[in-house]
Amino acid sequence: MSATFTKSMARNVFYGGGVFFFLLFLALTFDTMKVLPKRDNSQNITPAVEHGKKLWETNNCIGCHTLLGEGAYFAPELGNVYPRRGPDFIKAWIKGQPTGVPGRRQMPQFNLSDADIDDLIAFLKYASEINTNKWPPNIEG
Amino acid sequence: MKYTSQAVAKPYFIAAIALFLGQILFGLIMGLQYVVGDFLFPAIPFNVARMVHTNLLIVWLLFGFMGASYYLIPEESETELYSPKLAILTFWIFLVAGAVTVLGYLLVPYASLAKWTGNDLLNTMGREFLEQPLPTKVGIVLVALSWLFNIVMTVLKGRKTAISLVLSLGMLGLAVFFLFSFYNPVNLVKDKFYWWWVVHLWVEGVWELILGAMLAFVLIKVTGVDREVIEKWLYVIITMTLVTGIIGTGHHYYWIGTPAYWQWWGSIFSALEPIPFFMMTVFAFNMVNKRRREHPNKAAVLWALGTSVMAFLGAGLWGFLHTLAPVNYYAHGTQLTAAHGHLAFYGAYALVVLTMISYAMPIMRGRAANSEKAQIMEMWSFWLMTIAMFFIALFLTGAGIVQIWLQRISNAPMSFMAVQDQISIFYWAREGAGLVFLIGLLLYIGSFFVKGESKAFE
Numbered sequence: 281m282s283a284t285f286t287k288s289m290a291r292n293v294f295y296g297g298g299v300f301f302f303l304l305f306l307a308l309t310f311d312t313m314k315v316l317p318k319r320d321n322s323q324n325i326t327p328a329v330e331h332g333k334k335l336w337e338t339n340n341c342i343g344c345h346t347l348l349g350e351g352a353y354f355a356p357e358l359g360n361v362y363p364r365r366g367p368d369f370i371k372a373w374i375k376g377q378p379t380g381v382p383g384r385r386q387m388p389q390f391n392l393s394d395a396d397i398d399d400l401i402a403f404l405k406y407a408s409e410i411n412t413n414k415w416p417p418n419i420e421g
Numbered sequence: 422m423k424y425t426s427q428a429v430a431k432p433y434f435i436a437a438i439a440l441f442l443g444q445i446l447f448g449l450i451m452g453l454q455y456v457v458g459d460f461l462f463p464a465i466p467f468n469v470a471r472m473v474h475t476n477l478l479i480v481w482l483l484f485g486f487m488g489a490s491y492y493l494i495p496e497e498s499e500t501e502l503y504s505p506k507l508a509i510l511t512f513w514i515f516l517v518a519g520a521v522t523v524l525g526y527l528l529v530p531y532a533s534l535a536k537w538t539g540n541d542l543l544n545t546m547g548r549e550f551l552e553q554p555l556p557t558k559v560g561i562v563l564v565a566l567s568w569l570f571n572i573v574m575t576v577l578k579g580r581k582t583a584i585s586l587v588l589s590l591g592m593l594g595l596a597v598f599f600l601f602s603f604y605n606p607v608n609l610v611k612d613k614f615y616w617w618w619v620v621h622l623w624v625e626g627v628w629e630l631i632l633g634a635m636l637a638f639v640l641i642k643v644t645g646v647d648r649e650v651i652e653k654w655l656y657v658i659i660t661m662t663l664v665t666g667i668i669g670t671g672h673h674y675y676w677i678g679t680p681a682y683w684q685w686w687g688s689i690f691s692a693l694e695p696i697p698f699f700m701m702t703v704f705a706f707n708m709v710n711k712r713r714r715e716h717p718n719k720a721a722v723l724w725a726l727g728t729s730v731m732a733f734l735g736a737g738l739w740g741f742l743h744t745l746a747p748v749n750y751y752a753h754g755t756q757l758t759a760a761h762g763h764l765a766f767y768g769a770y771a772l773v774v775l776t777m778i779s780y781a782m783p784i785m786r787g788r789a790a791n792s793e794k795a796q797i798m799e800m801w802s803f804w805l806m807t808i809a810m811f812f813i814a815l816f817l818t819g820a821g822i823v824q825i826w827l828q829r830i831s832n833a834p835m836s837f838m839a840v841q842d843q844i845s846i847f848y849w850a851r852e853g854a855g856l857v858f859l860i861g862l863l864l865y866i867g868s869f870f871v872k873g874e875s876k877a878f879e
Binding site: 285286287290291293294297298301302304305308309311312313315316319320321322325329330333334336337338339340341342343344346347348349350351352353354355356357378380381382383384385386388390406407410411412413415416417418419420421 | 451454455457458459462463466467468469471472531532535536540544546547548549552583605607608609610611613614649652653656657659660663664667668670671674675676677678679680681683684686750751753754755756758759828829830834835836837838841
């Protein structure tokens with residue numbers, strides 16, 4: 281690099297650039313938080329959804345599945361499992377694990393009560409109604 | 422070694438390598454579970470293996486960063502470390518906390534672990550990469566603060582260089598952004614939004630400052646190029662990192678409930694994210710070409726150049742591959758993401774830590790460089806691991822492309838599990854490449870025990 285561009289100039293550009301773009305990021309964050317209630321389906325967060333989210337987390341579902349495309353890629357996307365499979369199928373599926381079919385991927389049995397599973401399903405329903413800009417491309421997730 | 426306190430880096434490096442081996446073993450277990458689904462079930466379900474795999478990665482990289490900074494900061498500051506005792510105490514606390522956490526994952530059902538460790542007081546667990554129980558998370562904060570304190574106190578009492586300044590800023594950012602791991606709102610969109618403030622702003626933000634500082638330090642040492650030149654490059658590179666990477670966070674905000682304008686911000690800025698990595702490659706090769714001395718540690722030079730190339734490929738090119746919103750619409754959450762994740766973490770962060778270890782470890786063992794024989798073995802391990810990881814990324818990319826086609830683009834989309842059956846050949850190939858990686862890693866560990874005539878200091 282040319283000698284006219286000194287190290288102290290480079291340092292100042294670093295500070296200026298870093299601060300400017302972080303402030304821009306904060307501004308965008310501020311705007312996002314403002315418009316989020318129109319998109320994030322938060323009006324449908326009930327105590328059941330809240331408990332369902334906790335069950336989702338404390339059983340580490342994200343360790344195999346994706347939720348809105350984020351998580352592990354070992355098992356199906358669950359952000360849209362509610363419209364894909366419906367509540368009855370989901371409930372029977374969770375209760376029926378593990379399948380024990382030799383050589384197939386196995387989901388553990390989490391020993392959840394019926395009420396727990398209903399809350400988990402409420403959480404998945406809430407998640408499926410978030411405005412995700414039409415993602416995923418189709419129902420298969 | 423110029424300052425005796427630099428030696429505290431040694432246990433950090435040894436722990437890093439041991440945990441790295443653990444990470445790879447669990448990676449191989451998961452790789453096999455992709456094709457032999459019931460392997461080790463129910464003893465080690467996939468989700469448990471994955472937690473161990475990713476958490477060990479984070480912890481060994483942190484050990485590496487800490488060891489590296491305890492080594493390089495005294496030398497940069499031209500003074501002894503502020504408190505070697507604190508550094509050693511922090512080492513043991515971090516190692517024991519890490520080991521207990523991993524044992525907890527392996528031995529206790531996750532839900533029970535959550536209950537026993539106070540997750541009811543503050544829900545923080547069960548989110549990808551942030552699975553640690555509350556006490557472990559608090560421990561990570563304390564360890565990071567102790568590290569930051571020790572380093573900053575050392576810098577303050579000695580010479581202040583651009584490298585130590587950038588490294589300290591990176592560490593400060595690491596500590597600050599980790600605090601968002603304690604914020605877990607019920608609102609899933611907000612949860613995901615701020616989760617990325619830890620994950621993205623770490624690996625595509627402040628960690629890159631640490632990476633840049635470590636690479637610059639090693640390049641000064643092995644090439645003898647003027648510090649002014651190298652530090653100017655460092656500033657320019659990390660400027661581009663922050664300019665592109667901060668707003669680049671937007672590439673995670675396309676489909677999680679956040680406003681659609683992020684598709685523009687995210688696409689434009691993250692498309693520029695390869696630039697700092699490309700500059701890093703040009704920088705490293707330029708400095709080595711302009712070298713004013715022949716450092717006897719050829720292996721360290723190879724690791725340094727390898728870091729710059731593989732970081733560009735993994736983080737830069739493979740990141741760009743799926744970062745534009747119209748592409749990401751189809752690629753989001755597929756094996757393509759996994760391909761990028763593997764190559765980027767290996768290329769940027771695993772390699773820079775191994776670069777630093779390669780340079781510093783012989784010096785801490787009382788020589789400028791290892792024997793010819795040991796270095797040749799070390800360089801073999803570089804090529805085996807690097808080529809194996811490149812093939813892992815290629816196979817996962819193949820898997821991802823076919824997955825996207827069958828599941829998301831074709832006229833008759835197949836279900837997730839049906840697609841997984843179709844792409845199992847890629848997973849078998851990936852597992853094979855993983856075994857080669859393990860052989861490379863064992864060779865690497867073996868190279869520390871090779872005797873022979875080592876190179877004395879000039």
